[in-house]
Amino acid sequence: MRADQLLQTHTVWWGGTVLLCVEGELDIATAPLLDQTATSVLAAGPELLCLDLTALTFCDMTGLHALRRLTDQTAAAHTRLHLAGLHPRLRYTLTRLKTLSPWTPPVLQN
Template sequence: MRADELLQTHTLWHGDTVLLRLAGELDLATAPLAHQAVTTALSGRPRALCLDLTGLTFCDGTGLRALNRLTHRIHTTHTSLHLTGLHPNLYRTLGLLKTASSWTPTALLH
């Protein structure tokens, strides 16, 4: 399977806020797609980026590192980051990695 078949990204702008939805698997093969989606979204200079992970079905160690790097990338642009759809187990794991503390969880689903 191709990476774009394993992870789909959807971007929706609302004023100066961008909603970026990741759906599928976040791993070694697909992390570059997530990085590119964030880079593209940030090129529009949003005030806030809402990262929706509701559709994320799999996230391994590489996916966790990718989320950590994406978080850092977003914060270096002084863009507010809001996280939605994060499974509680993944939220706890990210908290252990000190990543979740820099995110504003707006909804924990499942």
């Protein structure tokens, strides 16, 4: 399977806010797709990026690194980042990362 078959992204804009929905698997094969989409979205200069992970079915360590890069990208672009629709296990992992490393994940919402 091609990476774009394993991970799809959809964006919806309203004003200075963009909703980026991620569907499928976020792993070594697909993380570059999220990176590319995020770069494209952030180039337009939104005030807020809401990353909806409701339809994310898998996330490995490479996916976690992609989320960290997204956090860094949004900070550099002076864009606020919110994560929404997190599976409880991913929420737990991100919360643990917050306590175990200097990285602070963005606001976590359901």
